[in-house]
Amino acid sequence: TNKDVIAQITSASIAGDLVLAAAYSHELPRYGLEVGLTNYAA
Structure with missing residues (x-):
């Protein structure tokens, strides 16, 4: 998102x-x- 950084740990x-x-x-x-x-541009 433009407001948050989201991190996830997933298992496929x-x-x-x-x-x-x-x-x-x-x-x-x-x-x-x-x-x-906040989010940063790449």
């Missing part, structure tokens, strides 16, 4: 993909991170 299998964990940058201030919370 023939039966279908499974998202094991996901983190969004808007959650990071809870852990003391104050900078780098």
Whole structure:
């Protein structure tokens, strides 16, 4: 998105993909991170 960085850990299998964990940058201030919370151009 243009507002968040989203990271996911996934597992792929023939039966279908499974998202094991996901983190969004808007959650990071809870852990003391104050900078780098928006998306960056490639």
